[in-house]
Amino acid sequence: MQLDQPLTEKEFDELDQFLLGDRSPEDSMTMDHLHGYLTAIAIGPETIMPAEWLPRVWGPDGKQAPKFKNGKEEERIVNLIMRFMNEVLVTFEVAPKEFEPLFVEHEHEGQTLIDAEAWCWGFWEGMELRPGSWDEIWDSEIGELMRPIYLLGADEIEESELPEVEDPLKAHKLALELEANLPTIHKFWVPRRKAAVGTVKREDPKVGRNDDCPCGSGKKYKKCHGADSAA
Structure with missing residues (x-):
């Protein structure tokens, strides 16, 4: 299955059921939690490779792993997660204003409200x-746009801020603000985003200072091209 194909409703349910199932670690992310996590990774200040972020889907320390039936099932679930991530990446690339966070709906006093808390927990974990590297946006002129993520996603907030999140109507309003803010947060990082840091492999063996210079002069490296390098 190609990564550029979005999840079907059936595949979405399949991944959802696996994350909630008995064979996934107890601390595995739920779908809304995962979506927030992937969004932070997709739009943030640095490119982060799957080898680093994928293990934390199963628990915050990255050390747990599901009890897959076999290698085929593991490949299937990882493929679904990667395609879920690709949906986020592609949407921000082609139509960032159409991005829809995966928030949970709930009923409150006859009204249908949205709850963005788990999504924001995931986003916060992605930032961590x-x-x-996220400091620049907090200190920028748009730093206030990050406030809903902080209020709903941070491990600890000020006691004076609790009324903003404990009231379902106010939490609903924060979720709407967050959704409206995401395209601007994404836009902030586009020109600043850094590529993934990789290891550069040295093709030729390193020349010691007391070795013969590889140029063929017959001199020691430190007295030939090594002296040029030192200069």
Whole structure:
């Protein structure tokens, strides 16, 4: 199955059921939690490779793993997660204003409200993969746009801020603000986003300072091209 194909409703349900199932670790992310996590990784200040972020889907320390039936099932579930991520990436690339966070709906006093808390927990965990690199947006002129994510997703907030999230109507309003803010947050990072840090492989063996210079002069490296390098 190609990664550029969005999840069908059936596949979405399949991944949802696996994440909630007995064979997934107890601390595995739910779908809304996962969607927030993937969104932070997709639009944030640095490219983060799946080898780093994928293990944390199963638990915050990245050390748990599901009890897959076999390699085929593992490949299937990982493929669904990667395609879920690709949907986020593609939407922000082609139509960021149409991005819809996966919030939960609930009934409150006859009204249908949205609850963005678990989504924001995920976003916060995505930010914590590169905590210092997010400082620039908090300190910028649009830093206030991050406030709904902080209020709903941070591990701790000020006691004076609790009424903003404990009231379902106010939490609903924060969720709407968050959805409206995401395209601007994404836009902020586009020109600043850094590529993934990789390891550069040295093709030639390193020349010691007391080795013969590889240029063929017959001199020691430190007295030939090594002296040029030092200069």
